[in-house]
Every structure is written in C-alpha cells, then in structure tokens.
Amino acid sequence: MSEALEAGCVPSPVASRKRQAVLEAAAKLFIGQGYGAVSMDAVAKAAGVSKATLYAHFSGKDALFAEIVRNRLSRLKTDSATVANHALPPRESLRAMGQHWMRFMLAPRTLAIYRIVVGEGTRFPDLARAFHAAGPDQGLAWMTAWVEEEIRLGRLRADTNAQRAAEQMVGLLRGNLYLRSVLGLQTTVTDAEIDEVVDAAAETFLRAYGTEPSPSPAAHAT
Amino acid sequence: MSEALEAGCVPSPVASRKRQAVLEAAAKLFIGQGYGAVSMDAVAKAAGVSKATLYAHFSGKDALFAEIVRNRLSRLKTDSATVANHALPPRESLRAMGQHWMRFMLAPRTLAIYRIVVGEGTRFPDLARAFHAAGPDQGLAWMTAWVEEEIRLGRLRADTNAQRAAEQMVGLLRGNLYLRSVLGLQTTVTDAEIDEVVDAAAETFLRAYGTEPSPSPAAHAT
DNA sequence: GTCTATATTGGGATAGAC
DNA sequence: GTCTATCCCAATATAGAC
Structure with a gap:
C-alpha cells in the first residue's frame, strides 16, 4: 500500500x-x-x-449491520467450541453440553442477534444463511458427532439415527423457556430453571436412546 | 364513485x-x-x-399492524381447534396432532407472523404477549390436557410431568426443519419430510413416556 | 481521514374541498 | 367518508474545508 x-x-x-x-x-x-x-x-x-x-x-447501514453480525458470529463460534466429552457417562455429558447450550442460546446477545436475523431475514438472505451455518448448523454437527461416538462406544442404541437424535436433543432443550425469552416475555432465567429443563431433556433422550436399562425410576416427576 | x-x-x-x-x-x-x-x-x-x-x-401504522396480527391470530385459534383424540392408540393420536401442528407452524402465513412478532417484539411488547397466548401457549395447553388424559387412561407412564412432557413433544417436532423455514433457507417442505419428523418425534416420545413395552424394534432407524 | 453543514428523498400524517 | 394535494420531519447519504 x-x-x-x-x-x-x-x-x-x-x-x-x-x-x-x-x-x-x-x-x-x-x-x-x-x-x-x-x-x-x-x-x-x-x-x-x-x-x-x-x-x-x-458503504451504508446494511453493510455496517452485516459486518456487526459477522463479527459476532465468528466470536460465538469460538466461544462455543466447548467440546463433547466421552470420559463421563452419557447423562453427565448431556447435562454439561445442555447447560452450555442453554446459557449460550439464552444470552441476551444471542437472543438479540436471533431476533434481528429472523426479523430482517427476508431482506438479508445471505446473512440468514451465514447465521444458520455458524450457529445452529455448527452446533448440530457437534452434537451429531458426539452421538455417533457414543453409539460406537455402545452407550447409545446401535439403531439410532445420529443426526435425527441430535436434532431431537436440541429440540428438547429449546422449550417454552426459549420461546418466551425470544419474545421478550421472560427477561431473566434462573439457573434452577435451566437445570430443570436440561435434566428433563437428558432423561427423555436417554430413555429413548440409552443402552443402560432405566436409570432412576421416579426421578423424572416433579 | x-x-x-x-x-x-x-x-x-x-x-x-x-x-x-x-x-x-x-x-x-x-x-x-x-x-x-x-x-x-x-x-x-x-x-x-x-x-x-x-x-x-x-390511527397509524402500528395500530393497523396490531389489528392485522390480532385478526390473524383469532383465525389461527379457530383453525387449530383440531381436537385431541383418545379413541386411537397414543402413537396415532400423536401422529395426527403432530402433522396438524407442523403444517400449521410451517404455513407461510404463520411463519411470516412469527418473523414479524419476533423482529418487532421489543417495540410491540403487548403484541408479543398476545401472540404467545393465542398461539404457542394455547397449543401447549391442549397438548398438556391430552397428556394428562392419556396418563389417566394408563397409556402413558403415571410418573409423567404432563406439562413438561407436552413441552418436550412440541420441542421434538420443531426440529431443524422449522428453524430453516423461519430463516427462509428452506422455502418448501414436502409431506414426506414432515412425516419423517413427526414419526420420529412420536417414537421418541413414546419410548420415554409410553407404557407399552417397546413398539417396533428397528422402525426408528433410517 | 475527519469534520461541519447540507442536500434529498421517502414516508408518516394532515387540511380542506366535495 | 373519501379524495387531492401538501406538510413536515426523520434519516440516509454527500460536498467541501482542513
């Protein structure tokens, strides 16, 4: 130059x-x-x-906005590199991943970006694509890899469709809590609420896909 | 004139x-x-x-917009009054409800309203409240009632937390398909895709909460 | 590269005739 | 109630000096 x-x-x-x-x-x-x-x-x-x-x-407002979102996404990407763990029993791994996942999704910044991308998605289609690739799609890929490895280790049922199971785990986590947060109806989420949802998700997931018989009988009821 | x-x-x-x-x-x-x-x-x-x-x-743009959304919501409310069924076995009921639910959520109008409410939610908080009450909350209430009745009929496990199970069923349905549609990355959804997701959701739900032993052994894999 | 000051357009809202 | 024509402001974007 x-x-x-x-x-x-x-x-x-x-x-x-x-x-x-x-x-x-x-x-x-x-x-x-x-x-x-x-x-x-x-x-x-x-x-x-x-x-x-x-x-x-x-060059303009839209370019500035795109730059912001891209920066934020790349940061989120590195932040989320908390790794799947195969040293612990599946339930504990699921809990740890679920906690991390929930805290990430419910963080005000993450919610704000999601809202903007959803709201302006039709006007910025490539931004929506970038968001999905760097966020949800990436997370899903990690979860799928974890499921595959657990199947290989014999800790999840051998007849499991790994990708679908991963999607379902994510869906189990994203309950009413997430929707209410996205809509701004619930501004604060306690750790206890998160724990509850995560534990319930792990329980349901393992009942459907685990190879251990049936962990704890009545631990699932409130 | x-x-x-x-x-x-x-x-x-x-x-x-x-x-x-x-x-x-x-x-x-x-x-x-x-x-x-x-x-x-x-x-x-x-x-x-x-x-x-x-x-x-x-009186203004916002009032017009609010009126639109309210109209649409009331229509959706009546459209969705497809009733829980207890005459069929749980799997069939879940399938029927799931199909209806998915088609409703993935309909272009429904998606558009969701996008707008999410995007402008911070500017129209009472609209977000109305949306949640008339849409997701209402649907969840119906599903919860269905679960409770099935428990009473002995077709779902007695130790089930009905509300959480209902939330989880909804979460299982809302997979990657929904997110991709919301973001505008996937504009058309085939019936086969919906069927696949719904069947998988019903299978997982019943593995976790059903009282029948274990319906079909390998029917869950792709 | 950075400022002050300004051009310009788009769009929400209104005045007044009929 | 409905129209035509207009006001007026906000907000994007730029011109020109330093």
Missing part, C-alpha cells in the same frame, strides 16, 4: 481506532434496539465520530 | 368495504415483506384508497 508517509499524518492507527469505535457502538445499539430503530446519526453520535467518517468506512 | 349517486348517504357498508380492503391489502403486504418494508403509501395504493381514508380508519 502506498500510504502517504508525510509528517503530521497518522493514517492507519487512527482509522482503525475510529472504525473499531463505530463497530462497537453500532453493535451495542443494534443489539439493544434492533435494526430499524437505530439511525446512522445515533451510531455516529454514540461512536463519537461524524457521519461522514462513518460513511468513509462503511 | 358509483355509490355517490344515491341521494342520501350510505354510511356503514361502504366504510366497511374500504376498511376490509385496507385490512386485506395490508395483511398481504406485511406478511409478504415485513413491517418496516411496507409504507402506508403502498398499503393505500394496494387497497385502492387514499391515505386520508386509511388514516380515517386506523
């Missing part, structure tokens, strides 16, 4: 700083208020830059 | 007709393009009325 190396001009660092400030401010606003409710004026003001600067870095 | 040649005044009928036209046009637009993408100009044009007339009937 032929940057003007004149005195008095500090080209890249400042640009990066401002750019970063814009990205952070915009992320906060979009996540807090959604896409339509946030104006470029508001972003510029929150970032402490002028609108002209903003437009110097991003 | 042809009605204008009446000497007197025909107050209500015309008003109703225009009002209805506005509602229908707006519904079509909102459902097809979402909330933010539709302008009042477009609604007026599509309905064949002027904006002034539009505003004579509805």
Whole structure:
C-alpha cells in the first residue's frame, strides 16, 4: 500500500481506532434496539465520530449491520467450541453440553442477534444463511458427532439415527423457556430453571436412546 | 364513485368495504415483506384508497399492524381447534396432532407472523404477549390436557410431568426443519419430510413416556 | 481521514374541498 | 367518508474545508 508517509499524518492507527469505535457502538445499539430503530446519526453520535467518517468506512447501514453480525458470529463460534466429552457417562455429558447450550442460546446477545436475523431475514438472505451455518448448523454437527461416538462406544442404541437424535436433543432443550425469552416475555432465567429443563431433556433422550436399562425410576416427576 | 349517486348517504357498508380492503391489502403486504418494508403509501395504493381514508380508519401504522396480527391470530385459534383424540392408540393420536401442528407452524402465513412478532417484539411488547397466548401457549395447553388424559387412561407412564412432557413433544417436532423455514433457507417442505419428523418425534416420545413395552424394534432407524 | 453543514428523498400524517 | 394535494420531519447519504 502506498500510504502517504508525510509528517503530521497518522493514517492507519487512527482509522482503525475510529472504525473499531463505530463497530462497537453500532453493535451495542443494534443489539439493544434492533435494526430499524437505530439511525446512522445515533451510531455516529454514540461512536463519537461524524457521519461522514462513518460513511468513509462503511458503504451504508446494511453493510455496517452485516459486518456487526459477522463479527459476532465468528466470536460465538469460538466461544462455543466447548467440546463433547466421552470420559463421563452419557447423562453427565448431556447435562454439561445442555447447560452450555442453554446459557449460550439464552444470552441476551444471542437472543438479540436471533431476533434481528429472523426479523430482517427476508431482506438479508445471505446473512440468514451465514447465521444458520455458524450457529445452529455448527452446533448440530457437534452434537451429531458426539452421538455417533457414543453409539460406537455402545452407550447409545446401535439403531439410532445420529443426526435425527441430535436434532431431537436440541429440540428438547429449546422449550417454552426459549420461546418466551425470544419474545421478550421472560427477561431473566434462573439457573434452577435451566437445570430443570436440561435434566428433563437428558432423561427423555436417554430413555429413548440409552443402552443402560432405566436409570432412576421416579426421578423424572416433579 | 358509483355509490355517490344515491341521494342520501350510505354510511356503514361502504366504510366497511374500504376498511376490509385496507385490512386485506395490508395483511398481504406485511406478511409478504415485513413491517418496516411496507409504507402506508403502498398499503393505500394496494387497497385502492387514499391515505386520508386509511388514516380515517386506523390511527397509524402500528395500530393497523396490531389489528392485522390480532385478526390473524383469532383465525389461527379457530383453525387449530383440531381436537385431541383418545379413541386411537397414543402413537396415532400423536401422529395426527403432530402433522396438524407442523403444517400449521410451517404455513407461510404463520411463519411470516412469527418473523414479524419476533423482529418487532421489543417495540410491540403487548403484541408479543398476545401472540404467545393465542398461539404457542394455547397449543401447549391442549397438548398438556391430552397428556394428562392419556396418563389417566394408563397409556402413558403415571410418573409423567404432563406439562413438561407436552413441552418436550412440541420441542421434538420443531426440529431443524422449522428453524430453516423461519430463516427462509428452506422455502418448501414436502409431506414426506414432515412425516419423517413427526414419526420420529412420536417414537421418541413414546419410548420415554409410553407404557407399552417397546413398539417396533428397528422402525426408528433410517 | 475527519469534520461541519447540507442536500434529498421517502414516508408518516394532515387540511380542506366535495 | 373519501379524495387531492401538501406538510413536515426523520434519516440516509454527500460536498467541501482542513
């Protein structure tokens, strides 16, 4: 790159700083208020830059938004790399994965991104695709791999369709709790609520797919 | 205007007709393009009325939108009154309910409303509440009642937590298929796909909660 | 690259005639 | 109740100085 190396001009660092400030401010606003409710004026003001600067870095509101979501997705991807475990008995692994999964899905940021992608999905189809690939699809792939390995280890029934079982496990986790959170009807979720849902999901999953006879008789009732 | 040649005044009928036209046009637009993408100009044009007339009937865009969603919800409510059945064996009832449920959830209109409510939920909190009450909550209540009755009839395990089991059944149905449809990644769903998911959900549910020993040995694998 | 100031359009809402 | 024509503001995007 032929940057003007004149005195008095500090080209890249400042640009990066401002750019970063814009990205952070915009992320906060979009996540807090959604896409339509946030104006470029508001972003510029929150970032402490002028609108002209903003437009110097991003070609428009949609490009800025896409950049935000992509950043967030890549971060989520690495955050979620909590690995399937085969050292513990299946129930314990399922519990651990379920807990992690639920906390991730119910985190305010995750919910906010989901809401935006769903709401604006028809206007940003490739964003919806990217979201699904980096989020749900990735998670499903991990879960499927775990199921396959457990089958191989003889701890899940040999006649199990691994992918469908994985989908079902995810479905069992995503109960009313998730829907209520997505709709904003329930703003706080306690650890006890999560534990309850996760334990019940693991129990049902193992009754359907486990090879151990029938773990605990009445432990499933409230 | 042809009605204008009446000497007197025909107050209500015309008003109703225009009002209805506005509602229908707006519904079509909102459902097809979402909330933010539709302008009042477009609604007026599509309905064949002027904006002034539009505003004579509805106080604003949000009120019009709320009216649409409420209409749609009440219609859905009656549509969904397909009743739980206790004459058939549990597996057949589950299949029938599951099929109906899936077709309902995957219908373009239902998906569109869900998308809008999720996307604009933070701006219209009472709409989100109404949606949940008339849709998911209602459906869950029906399913819970069905489970309770089946328990009473001895066809599901006596130690079953009916509400949680109902939630889980719904979760089992809502697999990747639903998410992909919501995100617009999959625009058409075949009956075969639905059947597959529903059958698998019923199988898993009955393995976990059924009292019959173990219905069909290898019928669950692909 | 960054600012201040401004251009421009889209769209929600209204005034007044009929 | 309904129309035509208009107001008015908000919000995207840009021009031009430094």
